[in-house]
Amino acid sequence: MSSKKIRILVAKPGLDGHDRGARVVARALRDAGFEVIYTGLHQTPEQVAETALQEDVDVVGLSILSGAHMTLVPRIKKMLLENGMSDVLLVVGGIIPEDDAEELIEGGSADRVFTPGDPLDKITGYISSRFE
């Protein structure tokens, strides 16, 4: 990892309140040496993009378990681009069927999608590898 700490925004867009995954991952990222900002629940896409800009983050991690990922992820990606944050790494976690994950990645909305059962070091390892 470079000398400057990588800054990660862990965000819960949408209306679902399942924050177990977001909080566990946020803690694992912090323990792995990243700088972590957690938005809390029920964020609109605008709020997520705004916080990402304010906090000047390198990575945005979205946690979505409500099935709204196909709407929310592209909207947030678009707003990040509008904010000039085209090089931000966008990672998604949640109840995401494989077909949807492929579509999000191929469509350029997300860089990577994680699902239940993925170990924490797979997530921290992936992010580290992107900044080597």
Place this chain on the structure above:
Amino acid sequence: MDKDKLNRIAEKKALWQEQAGSASERGEPFKTVSNRPVGALYTPVDTAGLDYEEDLGFPGSYPYTRGVQTNMYRGRIWTMRQFSGFGDAFDSNSRYRYLLEQGQTGLSVAFDMPTIMGYDSDSERSIGEVGRCGVAIDSLEDMEALFSGIPLDRVTTSMTINGPAAILWCMYLANAEKQGVSLDRVGGTIQNDILKEYIAQKSWIFPPEPSMRLITDIFSFAADHVPRWNTISISGYHIREAGSTAAQELAFTLADGFAYVEAGIKAGLDVDRFAPRLSFFFNAHIDFFEEVCKYRAARRIWARRMKECYGARDERSLKLRFHTQTAGCSLTAREPENNIIRTALEALSAVMGGTQSLHTNSMDEVLALPTEKAVKIALRTQQVIAYESGVANTIDPLAGSYFVEALTDRLEAEAEEYFRKIEDLGGVLAAIDQGFFQQEIADAAYDYQQSVDRGELTVVGVNRYNTEEKTQIELLKIDPQVEEKQVKRLRELKEKRDSEAVRRSLENLKKCAAGSDNLIPVILEAVKVYATEGEIVSSLKEVFGEYREKPLF
């Protein structure tokens, strides 16, 4: 058993332990899924303090450790109640009819996130979420479609709704009346448990004080008009899903239960007037014995407290009746068919623990809402347990096992320890305000994940015996047109209803909210003139405000 005999057994156990020796044990920690150590062998020494009559008793008798009904499943098998809802009211209505045809005995409605959070389908906040993880209900018109052709005097319905529970309940009651079913014949459950929303599930709307008022208003209205309704389902399920241990689930849920009893009493209600309609909802996680003991301990603690602390005299107030759902968080996206086996074991623990109703998860719920085929397997799992396995023939068949009784006692003791801590913090609401539950659960969730990642806890197909092969299973797709159709229907409704009547009813509602009269009659009046859920919630927010949480991790 006399002292000499117990001493002899203790000596012999020590001798046995020497012979067994730890060297021959597998090199992994022996602990429950809650990270609690488990002994190799239990003997009468571990249950020496157990008094059969005082601590166990008979089914249907105090302290109800062995079950709340005298006959348990010999009288009637538990209610098989699959939680379901997706798309719009018409989509869900066909799924309900399918489930009833397959032998399901009760309905359980899953609402979509906008409905749960009090937004109409046409709200900016609802984009992409309409009908996604449950059914979209905006007004009485949707509720009518949801139960079309389903007789509400013969089927009981459970509704998983909390922040706006009063509104959805009023829609259900208004619909029953339209079907010609009088309120005293309507049966069912609303979850209505706001405390666990602040603690774990995080689908709140209003701040605690007005939320508690809505709940006690429901208690009171139901006692007078809807006597067969379970006015609250005090839920440990979400606490567990958020990552708690079994003991935390037990303790926090019961602590919430006591807080509702205290709120009811404080609102001037006699405890025996509302306590008989309180019900509970627990998780069935993968650690078989720990779960069975959790249910047994829950019944005993509840009965004793209700009698000794709250002076309940009606024996229905002492009986902890509960619904169980198998643990969604125990399921894996890898090799999803394995989830059928996990669910079967979890369902078995709920049955051995004496549940009154049960939802078995479908194997694909870790990926999407379940397909019809997956739901059918889940329902069949319950039917095999009920009618083939023989476990329903004998009541509380694990009682008297040294291990089971010792573990039941230990869980009870852990819960009592938590009750003391919560009391020291100033009660449940104060503890929520200080983030106590949230932090305890977050710590346990992180411990669990680390145990799995280190391989101390095994998840088959994930951290042991994992193959790279991909399993393709068919998944339910929500029609992307649902949102559009629902928004269109809502706009049409707003055109054709009596808007003056709606406006008046919302004014009345705000006036009532600012005062202290029971809110249920005015909410009922508003839903009957087709005021939408979003309009009613917005009006109440004007008076009550909204809840905000400090984000911790």
